[in-house]
Amino acid sequence: MIRTAILLAAGAGVRFWPYNVVRNKCAFPIANVPAIRRLSDDLAALGVTRQVVVVGAGEASIRAALRGAAAEIVFARQARPDGTAAAALLGAASIDDDLLVVAGDIVTDRANLAALRDRFERDRPLAAALVQPLGAESSLDWLIPFVDNGVLHGVEGHSRDGDRRFCGVYAFRPEALPFLRDNPALVRVGVGGMPPVDAEIVQSLQMMVDEGERVATVDAPGFHVDLDKPWHILEANARVIDAMAAALDGDRIDPTARVHDGADIRGRLILGPGAEIGNRAVVEGDLWLGAGAKALNGAIIQGRAVVGRETVLRDYCLIGAHSSLGARGIYGHGAEFSGVALDTVYCYHYCEIWGVVGMAVDFGAATVCGNLRFDDRATVWRINGRPEIPTTAANAAYFGDFCRTGVNAIIMPGRRLGAYSICGPGVILRDDLPDRAMVMVEQQVTTRPWGPERYGW
Template identity: 40%
Template sequence: MRTAIILAAGAGTKMWPFAEIRPKAMIPVATKPLIAHQVESLKALGYSKVIIVGGKLHGQIRNYFREHGPSVSSKQGMDIIVVTDEKAQGTATSLCAARSACADEDILVLYGDTLVDQADLERLAASFEQRSGTEAAAALVHPLGQEPSSDWICCRLEDGNVEHIMGHPRDDYSHRFCAFAFSKDFWAYASTNSGLFTSVQVGMMPPLEGHLEMSLLDCMNDGYAVRAVETIGEFVDLDKPWHILLANEIVARRECAKLTGHVLAEGASIDPSASIEGFVKLGVGSKIGRNVIIEGSVIVGDHTTIENGAILKGSHMIGNDTYIGNYCFLSEGTTVGSHCVVNHCAELDGVIFDTVYLYHYMEFYGVIGTSTDLGAATVCGTLRFDDGSTSHRIKGRRETPREHSNAIYLGDFVRTGVNAILMPGVKVGVYSVVGSGVILEEDVPNRSLLYVKQDLVRKEWGPSKYGW
């Protein structure tokens, strides 16, 4: 099995505001798109062809991999082919969109919005290779743990196999799907998907969508067994905004833990006055300047400067051509994109995409989309007066995340004015402005401008008021 298919055609409506201008697969994780992590894992496992099925924004995926060409051998020895499923009627139809680019062979299938451990993919492929004649597929599955089963298409396991599949069940299901290995016999089931998920409990309301898991259940109902391989490593499905924070934390911690000493590329330098408790990896021309404090490990891209008393709490991933300095503060696990500025006394906890400017006296916790500019003294509330968790509205449904519920989520191309205050859990849509002095307590739709209307009282004043 040397061909993998990545399904990346979904609209990502639950991820608002971060999938408005990009496919979910292109959301940055540790300074590069999520799908780049998947391709790198597949390359390391020896896959020679990757077929990516994109949706209406597939041009961004094709552009990212342009140095490889849409269907020619790359410098890494891998064919990367981008095909389109612009109707995006479900993962089964997206899989079929890749059929013409496949040989008559077994395939590995990933969802383009998932962070999957490379070792788990290797275990899935190895288990599939050992299948019997009655097995048409193997599935990598992840224990639900404390996650509600009603949020996912779930399954039950029995004797190492998938015993049953149910769509968003109320209870009694233990695992969810991460990735698949399919024999060539499975194409017959994917191509005849009904477009409706019928395996639901009474009273549930499935949308008209051709889910791959329904085709898998059809296959099982015809007598084929499906092996279940449980995850051992970390797994994140980037389904909602707070999952961006979880994925970035995992990758930053994992990659920084690999450092066993300082790694300095050509022209990189560390000033003797810097205090570093862990290790740093610096790209070409990057430098750590005077009086920097790093409590942990940091991985930095090319031509980035960290200087003048910046404090970094460790396990950071920082991109290219970025400036961090002048007594700013980065909390544990923070990711900073390329071409960013984190400047004078700014405090940052979370993830900022490329070309984000945090200039003066501000505090931010959450996710900031690309090309966003925060006005001086923009701050966010991180602790509610009732010490509770903020509920979020996702496609009209109220949800309270177990983690990062009080984070702030600013979309791409957003601006804030000076002294804007963002209350816990608010989201701001793309191309929007939150004006000076606004106290924001609710989500802001895309393409909106909010500002405070001020009433001024004018009176006469002068020396006579002081008895002259």
Template identity: 40%
Template sequence: MRTAVILAAGDGSKLWPYAEIRPKAMVPIANKPIAVHQTELLHELGFERIIIAGGRMSEQLKNAFERHAATTGIRLPVTVVRTQASEPRGTAYSLYAVAEHTGDESFLVLYGDTLLEKSDVLRLMDRFAAGGGSAAALVSPLGEQNSRDWLCSKLSAAADPASTAADLEVTGIMGHPRDGGYTHRFCAFAFAQPFLRYCASNSGLFTSVQVGMMPPSEGHLEMSLADWMADGHPLLAVEVQGGFFDIDKPWHILQANDWMVRRLCRSLTGHELSEGASIDDTAAVNGFVRLGPNSRIGKNVIVNGNIIVGRDTVIENGAILQGDHVIGDETYIGNYCYLSAGSTVGNRCVINHCAELDGIIMDTVYLYHYMEFYGIIGTGTDLGAATVCGTLRFDDGDTSHRIRGRRETPREHANAVYLGDYVRTGVNAILMPGVKVGINSIVGPGVLLQEDVPNRTIISLKQEHDVKAWGPERYGW
């Protein structure tokens, strides 16, 4: 198998506010877009053709791979194809739109908003080959996740008497089921060419649903799989054994980032200092450090964990980095600021003077002067002095979020704050647990924010003043 397809044409509306100015596949995880993580993995596995089926803003994907080649010297074998951006919509149509690029051989298919491990991709390919090279799916157990959030499958042992416990088959597919034994969700696929005609004939309506579940008009790849199975074709299955993340909602970004930061940092086995990089003798480094060219760790810095730092970055003057971190290029971190474990800092950022960060800040974010933030901050965002966000509710509960009109409570990071790209806050703004702020918006000075703010909105504080005469006579003069 030499060809892989990444399906990256979705609009990402559930991920608001982070897919407003970028495709979902361009969301950064540990300072690298999801699509770049995927293509590096596929390239490492020896894939010679990687086709990305993009939609709106797919030009950003093309640019990302040009920049990757310019900075690493490695040109990945990627072709970005802009598929139909409006109607008809759906993963089945996106896959069929790039069919001509797959040649006449079998191919791998990944979703453009997922992260998985090389070992599981290899296991999928082996299962596909051992089963005769027809169709196979990599699936992940739902565990404690709600089946109503996913397109789900049920599995059974393969009918072949010679099969092992690992030889599974998909026996049913259901869209967002209430219950009924649908225990897994789809992660990736391997197909032979005959499957493509089922994508071409997709009806654009997901009919494999329980009564009353109201499917939208969209050509899901999983519906083509249901048609495939209805015609008597087997769909082989293999379960994931490593990490897998489907980045569908804002808190999934934090979950995936936590995993990726740990994975990258734990690969360090000693200090790795590039040309011009240095660690001051007064720094207390309790772990391993990888520093890019001309980066330095200065006086009185405390590092309790492993950190990966880009080029031309300065960490100095008593900064405290607790746990593992990934930090970008041309960034300044100093003056007694504090980073919680697993945090990621983008390129050209500033974290200064007693600022505290727990989460992710993307490129060109400024955190100054006595602020506390837990969550995600989008590109080009400037937080006013003493902007803080609540991390604990008075009832010790988790915040309920509204995603495309539906209320749900995340199992993790429910109380994080989610700021979109190009946001500003004024001094002393207070952001309560779970709030989201859309792109190009402002939260004014002194605002106590308790509700989500739409894109391109300013919210400011109105005050009433009681003005009276005052002077020395008030003191008996």
């Protein structure tokens, strides 16, 4: 059986901005667990307990995310971002067994990892790859496999055709490593395509096919999301919370947790030590409430939600379904929040936020996200200068780490605020705000004499 995996976590993640500024995107939390930690633990549960993690940009965040993991972990540093094939080869330098290679920025069902491993161990091809139907996504955005009856016949980057995409999960026999070593650093593309100079694993698979080797493919039986761009965070978070709910078999309430008789509970409760649900709180779905977290005085949780330790929901705040809130946050009177928030987010009162919020963000009172356009269309984004229309959450707002807003700030659909930025009071933010920038409104004031004489006295 495969006992070794290489986790690839060296990329800069520039398409993930603004959440790649203070961390590697593989360390971004989904349902309050870093993506790469979730992968590592799932692999360990499948018996893949030897793990080599290839790091580069944001190495410290990856090491912190994996601290205390169940697997035996070794780190290998990729000095230059030369591509996934080069990273995999670096990780495999001292390995002479079958191995898995897994992109660290994916959120995938454990069943997908098991299905690929089982097919590889049963049929013994030179290599195997996990693939997934495209659905609503465009083939122009992904590395595309051409498959016939579970066997790979070709690869094309950003193809005009194809009905599947690679998922970033592969299995290799040791004899496959020379194909990684001899990768030409140019993935095959269609006429008119312009590939970057990058050694992609999928091109090594193409080389195997060209030389008559058998490469198996496995359609992912469970959910799978690639954390490539910011809107994928919301998609991955919802998929994971639904999977967590499907695995529940009842309430799990710590003996020190408290639930008030006046609370309205309509879902299953997973309450950590010292967690509390107070009077008039409304819980309309399954709720994971971390240690010391509280839902008090009429807080409303509209559906399944994950709330981190010591976070407080109170005074008739409204938390949307499939929301994930980090640790030590405050959501207070009249605040409405739906989406993903990391640790120490303050949404004290009279806010309306839908989207993704980084660490230690402070919302001024009455900050509002305009998430619906007058034409009811999705917002066109620019990712590295290229126009794209997200398949989900195009009109959500995306707040980078350590940013803040002033009172009455309005964030227009699909806008991003960079890390360490400030959107000042009364600003209507129509364009993305760069990192380390502050935008303010200059008010024109007119002062005139006025008094009772104006009324004829």
